[in-house]
Amino acid sequence: MSTTSNTTTAAAPLRLAVIVGSTRDGRFGPTVGGWFTALAEQHTGFDVDVIDVADLELPSAHPDWGTERTPALTALAERVDAADAFVVITPEYNHSFPAALKHFIDLHRTEWEAKAVGFVSYGGVSGGLRAVEQLRLVFAELHCATVRDGVSFHGAWDHFGEGGRAHEEDGAAGAAKVMLDQLAWWAKALHTARAENPYR
Numbered sequence: 379m380s381t382t383s384n385t386t387t388a389a390a391p392l393r394l395a396v397i398v399g400s401t402r403d404g405r406f407g408p409t410v411g412g413w414f415t416a417l418a419e420q421h422t423g424f425d426v427d428v429i430d431v432a433d434l435e436l437p438s439a440h441p442d443w444g445t446e447r448t449p450a451l452t453a454l455a456e457r458v459d460a461a462d463a464f465v466v467i468t469p470e471y472n473h474s475f476p477a478a479l480k481h482f483i484d485l486h487r488t489e490w491e492a493k494a495v496g497f498v499s500y501g502g503v504s505g506g507l508r509a510v511e512q513l514r515l516v517f518a519e520l521h522c523a524t525v526r527d528g529v530s531f532h533g534a535w536d537h538f539g540e541g542g543r544a545h546e547e548d549g550a551a552g553a554a555k556v557m558l559d560q561l562a563w564w565a566k567a568l569h570t571a572r573a574e575n576p577y578r
């Protein structure tokens with residue numbers, strides 16, 4: 379059950395939650411996440427909140443139905459609920475997305491609903507694209523609208539230089555803007571629709 383109202387007002391600024399989905403020791407995720415977050419903050423469409431799954435103290439197992447959320451999980455659910463849109467930063471592990479990311483997704487339900495989702499993926503040869511295609515199915519189940527365009531880094535470590543900057547010639551910043559523009563359109567449309575007509 380949602381911890382805060384899903385019926386945001388049309389006048390409030392749009393809020394984007396950037397979710398960093400890898401938690402591995404020595405992970406590359408913060409490099410990709412930091413690069414994207416800087417671009418998202420420059421985009422005029424959104425206020426940005428960063429949810430790094432590695433920073434969260436999640437229960438090791440999914441709670442039983444009806445279990446009351448702890449204060450920390452309630453605060454986390456409120457951050458998810460407050461977002462109008464999400465960008466999931468995901469690597470690919472064995473042709474899919476990280477288990478820790480799925481656990482975080484599964485701990486919330488109505489907080490995702492009628493929201494827009496975009497993806498930044500990275501990996502070896504795949505660029506994380508197989509993880510993204512699977513995440514689209516997960517977010518369809520959660521009543522989200524995933525945007526078509528995204529950003530994908532094949533051999534991710536080759537695309538970033540000093541200070542975590544992506545090499546400009548790769549065109550990733552342009553791809554990120556295309557995605558953010560699509561996300562802003564959907565986020566605004568869905569924000570207005572939720573305000574006029576609560577999803578549930």
Ligand SMILES: Cc1cc2nc3c(=O)[nH]c(=O)nc-3n(C[C@H](O)[C@H](O)[C@H](O)COP(=O)(O)O)c2cc1C
Nearest residue numbers: 400402405406407469470471472473501502503504
């Ligand atoms: C368990 C595991 C499985 C992986 N499987 C794939 C894969 O199927 N396809 C791929 O392109 N890269 C794969 N990789 C490479 C990762 O996508 C790459 O190392 C990436 O940097 C991992 O993200 P992280 O550093 O944020 O954890 C795998 C890495 C790990 C640790």
